[in-house]
Amino acid sequence: MNTEASPVPKPAALPAPCAAPAAALAAGAAVAAVAASRPHVLVVDDDAGGRRLTRATLTKAGFAVSEAGDGRAALDAMRAGMPDLVLLDVSMPVMDGFTACAELRHLPGGERVPVVMMTGLDDTASIERAFEAGATDFITKPINWAVLPHRVRYMMRASAAIDELQQNQRRLSNAQRIGEMGDWEWDLRDNRISSSEQAWRIFGHAGGQRATGPEDFFADVHAEDAPRLNNAFANAAAQGEGFAVDHRMLLADGRVRHVHQQVEVAERGAEGQALRLAGVVHDITRRKDAEEQIRRLAYYDPLTGLPNRLLFVEQLERALAQAARHGRRLAIMFVDLDNFKRVNDTLGHRAGDELLCKASSRLAAALRSHDSVARNGSEPAEAADAAVQHIARLGGDEFIVMLTDVQMPENVAGVAQRLVRTLAEPIVVQGTEVFVGGSVGVASYPEDGTDIDTLLMNADTAMYRAKAAGRGGFQLYDRSMNARALDRLHMETRLRRALERNEFVLHYQPRVDVVSGRIVGAEALIRWQDPERGLLPPAEFIPLVEDAGLVIPIGEWAIQTVCRQSAAWVAAGLNPVPIAVNLASTHLRERGLPARVAQALAEQGVPASCLEIEVTESILLADPELSVSIAQELAAMGVTLSIDDFGTGYSSMSYLKKLPIAALKIDRSFVRDLETDPDDAAIVSAIVALAHSLKLKVVAEGVETPAQLAFLQSVRCDEYQGFLTSRAVSVPEFERLLLRRAQIESLFSSHGALDPIPVM
DSSP states (O other), X not given: OOOOOOSSOOOOOOSSTTHHHHHHHHHHHHHHHHHHHSOEEEEEOSOHHHHHHHHHHHHHTTOEEEEESSHHHHHXXXXXXXXXXXXXXXXXXXXXXXXXXXXXXXXXXXXXXXXXXXXXXXXXXXXXXXXXXXXXXXXXXXXXXXXXXXXXXXXXXHHHHHHHHHHHHHHHHHHHHHHTEEEEEEXXXXXXXXXOHHHHHHTTOOSSOOEEOHHHHTTTBOTTTHXXXXXXXXXXXXXXXXXXXXXXXXXXXXXXXXXXXXXXXXXXXXXXXXXXXXXXEEEOHHHHHHHXXXXXXXXXXXXXXXBOHHHHHHHHHHHHHHHHHHTOOEEEEEEEESSHHHHHHHHOHHHHHHHHHHHHHHHHHHSXXXXXXXXXXXXXXXXXXXXXXXXXXXXXXXXEXXXXXXXXXXXXXXXXXXXXXXXXXXXXXXXXXXXXXXXXXXXXXXXXXXXXXXXXXXXXXXXXXHHHTTSSSEXXXXXXXXXXXXXXXXXXXXHHHHHHTTOEEEEEEXXXXXXXXXXXXXXXXXXXXXXXXXXXXXXXXXXXXXXXXOHHHHHHHHHXXXXXXXXXXXXTTOOOOOEEEEOOGGGGGOTTHXXXXXXXXXXXXXXXXXXXXXXXXXGGSSOHHHHHHHHHHHHHTTOEEEEEXXXXXOOOHHHHTTSOOOEEEEOXXXXXXXXXXXXXXXXXXXXXXXXXXXXXXXXXXOOOSHHHHHHHHHTTOOEEESTTTOOOBOHHHHHHHHHHHHHHHHHHHHHTOOOOOOOO
């Protein structure tokens, strides 16, 4: 055997340990430079003459060739730089070709290099041993020199094609894993399904099996969805047409997975029937969960879990249509807790929330399933088994009940009496037994109204009559009820005079940047300086303002006052911040609103950026197209719009994204228990994520503790307002805040902290 030195020799022993890697890198760089221009072949043969002939033949054919005289030298050369193909002799000294091939496969990148064994042995055992060692192919000696370049070139092309195929398979697998998608094929001729790894996992299977029968492959399809899916497959097979379907999977651990399948016919028979189906499956569970969460935010009260006003109105609309069509009667009941405010003020907001939850459960339990059609309209009455379908929470301590198929007025009175009795029983709140009681007002269709608004108004009137009669009882609506109307008229007169006499004042609560602690804005909150009762908070007169129809004139007064105050601050040398004014949802449907806002800004000579307008989600309850149009006019002139109390009312994503709003304000009911209630924390996190995905700012209301602020910082809420920094304060006090703003910001900067500096 010839042991002539190789042109790519094994590195010599070096005195310093760091020299060997340097030599190897240099050798690798040389090999890489050659291989960069021409395909690189490593010829490993102990016969120097054979190597020279092989080199000459391949070099002439355009290959870059390096040589090694034995298996060990070849491995050293490949550690320095991996060739594109190895021609490896079988019988060599030091290390034979079989061993060298096996060792090569363990080198980094060596598993992809094609290895062609050169042997003079033509026995089957040697050939089998070559393939067991990892050889790609073999040629026998004497070598046909004319054919050799073509053989080498073919092997390189085949290797490149295999590498590309494997790379594409890896990319596809990664894409499917990241996108939670998979694919499968169903050969209807042998009734076998083969699938990708991700499809196998999505359909609830474990292990490495990839081919099985359809009964096993689709075994975890939810039993309620299986007939629909089977029918779709049967139609596709018979008619040769694809389909798309959403369905559920019931996994072995009890979890429900939602999937979307897109199925196409990959091969058809002579008569058009399907012979092979190809499907793509997408795990849409997270999307479904997000949609359900948004739906619950839009249609359900987050505190009690009951339907909110929006859902109730939709149910009532359907019920009225059915009642009119079939000549039936129905009844609406307004339920108001009599002593909720006293309990809430005495024991705190957390106790008030607990009371609302327990009272709602009591009311729902007192209703029988046939008392309500607060269902989806398609299920039979006996299928209604969820108590939350019988009652809705309007807000605060007000609930509403709907009864259908009322046979006699006495039946309605019996239900109302049952509700009053259940609320009269004591309720334990935070270990304290309280008596809350309730008043119920009833209006019936068609006697007391034939439309939603009239029925709700008359039920509300009857409820106030029940309260006026001493509380803890119920009243059926009667046309003679005028005591409340007279009271409203008297209060409306006083409120109108208050507006004329300039008895309303605005207090300002600062809005603070969560990160920097800077005051970046404020909210204007109305107070009534009543000559008889002193300074009244909005809770004591705003409901009456709404009832009296003074919402729009008082809202316009607030806009004018804010513009005038901003101008005064500028004239005084202060640097005012944008001030937000709360407008009722009806105000954003006033076509003249943009013109009046522009007039107020122009009269005071202040820019539109000084004014922000806040509205609740209820703007989308009626005529959303008009609200969007008016909002766009306001935004076009530079006035910023925000959604106030987000999450407590109606949130139509289709209209919400059309509104030119800049921020969502998280209602204080979600912020209050952030430290102790994981559900509130999850809701706040979801609202922040939703808002940021829509490129909106998020403002949290009612922040009272450093822990609440820390949580808002952790979820990257943008701004907050609340008692932690300041209550709503009068104009002189807010002016002092503006004067101190530079000092406060300086303190924030020097201390590197976000602890706000309270002013009250």
